Amino acid sequence: xxxxxxxxxxxxxxxxxxxxxxxxxxxxxxxxxxxxxxxxxxxxxxxxxxxxxxxxxxxxxxxxxxxxxxxxxxxxxxxxxxxxxxxxxxxxxxxxxxxxxxxxxxxxxxxxxxxxxxxxxxxxxxxxxxxxxxxxxxxxxxxxxxxxxxxxxxxxxxxxxxxxxxxxxxxxxxxxxxxxxxxxxxxxxxxxxxxxxxxxxxxxxxxxxxxxxxxxxxxxxxxxxxxxxxxxxxxxxxxxxxxxxxxxxxxxxxxxxxxxxxxxxxxxxxxxxxxxxxxxxxxxxxxxxxxxxxxxxxxxxxxxxxxxxxxxxxxxxxxxxxxxxxxxxxxxxxxxxxxxxxxxxxxxxxxxxxxxxxxxxxxxxxxxxxxxxxxxxxxxxxxxxxxxxxxxxxxxxxxxxxxxxxxxxxxxxxxxxxxxxxxxxxxxxxxxxxxxxxxxxxxxxxxxxxxxxxxxxxxxxxxx
Ligand SMILES: [Zn+2]
Numbered sequence: 099x100x101x102x103x104x105x106x107x108x109x110x111x112x113x114x115x116x117x118x119x120x121x122x123x124x125x126x127x128x129x130x131x132x133x134x135x136x137x138x139x140x141x142x143x144x145x146x147x148x149x150x151x152x153x154x155x156x157x158x159x160x161x162x163x164x165x166x167x168x169x170x171x172x173x174x175x176x177x178x179x180x181x182x183x184x185x186x187x188x189x190x191x192x193x194x195x196x197x198x199x200x201x202x203x204x205x206x207x208x209x210x211x212x213x214x215x216x217x218x219x220x221x222x223x224x225x226x227x228x229x230x231x232x233x234x235x236x237x238x239x240x241x242x243x244x245x246x247x248x249x250x251x252x253x254x255x256x257x258x259x260x261x262x263x264x265x266x267x268x269x270x271x272x273x274x275x276x277x278x279x280x281x282x283x284x285x286x287x288x289x290x291x292x293x294x295x296x297x298x299x300x301x302x303x304x305x306x307x308x309x310x311x312x313x314x315x316x317x318x319x320x321x322x323x324x325x326x327x328x329x330x331x332x333x334x335x336x337x338x339x340x341x342x343x344x345x346x347x348x349x350x351x352x353x354x355x356x357x358x359x360x361x362x363x364x365x366x367x368x369x370x371x372x373x374x375x376x377x378x379x380x381x382x383x384x385x386x387x388x389x390x391x392x393x394x395x396x397x398x399x400x401x402x403x404x405x406x407x408x409x410x411x412x413x414x415x416x417x418x419x420x421x422x423x424x425x426x427x428x429x430x431x432x433x434x435x436x437x438x439x440x441x442x443x444x445x446x447x448x449x450x451x452x453x454x455x456x457x458x459x460x461x462x463x464x465x466x467x468x469x470x471x472x473x474x475x476x477x478x479x480x481x482x483x484x485x486x487x488x489x490x491x492x493x494x495x496x497x498x499x500x501x502x503x504x505x506x507x508x509x510x511x512x513x514x515x516x517x518x519x520x521x522x523x524x525x526x527x528x529x530x531x532x533x534x535x536x537x538x539x540x541x542x543x544x545x546x547x548x549x550x551x552x553x554x555x556x557x558x559x560x561x562x
Pocket of ligand 1: 309334338
């Protein structure tokens with residue numbers, strides 16, 4: 099079967115054929131590390147992680163080269179350092195580590211390459227020199243600017259009207275720009291701001307330049323797939339395309355472009371001004387990463403995703419049902435190839451709704467048989483879920499997620515007292531113990547197959 103993906107540049111689904119099946123290259127714009135990632139950022143990381151998993155399954159893990167950059171120099175970082183008094187490199191290291199840990203909790207496989215902007219200033223200067231030489235960029239008042247007129251296809255990806263884009267840019271037109279749409283590749287650093295020596299004076303790179311340069315140095319002139327959030331199409335990706343094409347004599351930056359849709363908070367856009375920003379880091383305190391991942395993948399990646407508390411609750415409920423079944427066979431980290439039905443769904447432009455339907459079908463099949471056949475069916479189900487980044491938790495741990503180690507031993511003791519009282523038909527005592535336990539701890543008490551145990555229940559989950 100062919101792998102098809104929706105190419106945002108062609109505006110249609112296309113059969114994916116890598117330039118070299120032994121070295122499939124993909125690049126996704128990564129985080130600016132001055133703060134925590136919000137759930138919209140996480141959606142992008144998870145969507146492209148799913149693509150990465152499909153490509154690895156199809157071409158072999160060693161044949162897919164995935165780079166996701168870390169923007170560790172930016173005005174927002176400089177501002178955060180001024181506000182907190184912390185050194186810039188301490189801030190960027192801290193938030194890069196948190197980003198990796200949070201995405202890891204969401205089941206995102208760490209990309210093989212994570213280039214940092216500050217490690218690529220030399221190659222950035224070299225690209226700017228080439229762009230100036232080719233007449234696509236110019237230096238003015240300590241800045242280097244890209245001349246948008248040098249690239250005839252500017253605006254092709256986003257479909258934005260060129261005149262409109264220029265009119266939009268005119269609002270904040272700087273005196274050193276030849277044309278209002280020209281954008282900054284390099285800008286001077288003030289006293290006390292971080293900067294690097296360059297032929298145009300001490301300064302620092304613009305954000306757009308970073309991605310073109312990292313792709314060139316880490317992956318090559320033309321890559322197979324470039325991904326990112328829909329909001330990055332203009333100006334960021336347009337600018338990346340223009341820079342790279344002009345630096346490489348017209349060679350395209352990417353053969354396929356993929357963009358994930360917006361995440362909305364109910365009916366609203368998530369924004370600082372509305373004060374409705376949800377951080378992945380905060381969600382992961384209350385919810386298992388697989389629950390958040392399930393919620394993020396519940397809509398097709400190109401569709402808008404409406405983020406609600408209810409979505410998380412439903413996702414947990416679904417996963418609980420799967421984990422109950424998974425708990426019937428011994429836990430192992432070993433994973434076999436996923437069943438065809440799941441792979442086929444995902445190879446159709448990451449059709450997650452169909453892949454989820456496939457998981458439900460596999461669960462139904464397993465639920466209908468007994469003995470060895472049941473064990474085999476559950477194992478198949480586990481392989482299917484793991485292709486999508488689920489079912490990696492030990493089912494015993496799954497139930498206890500969210501409860502601290504100290505609380506676990508206290509709970510074990512209290513629950514066995516409760517069970518003892520219940521078995522002795524001392525219902526007054528058992529009722530009292532149950533009330534105590536469920537009021538003091540974020541758990542519920544379950545008896546299955548004659549065994550009583552406690553199960554983690556997030557505080558936010560109001561259902562009993
Ligand atoms: Zn980028």
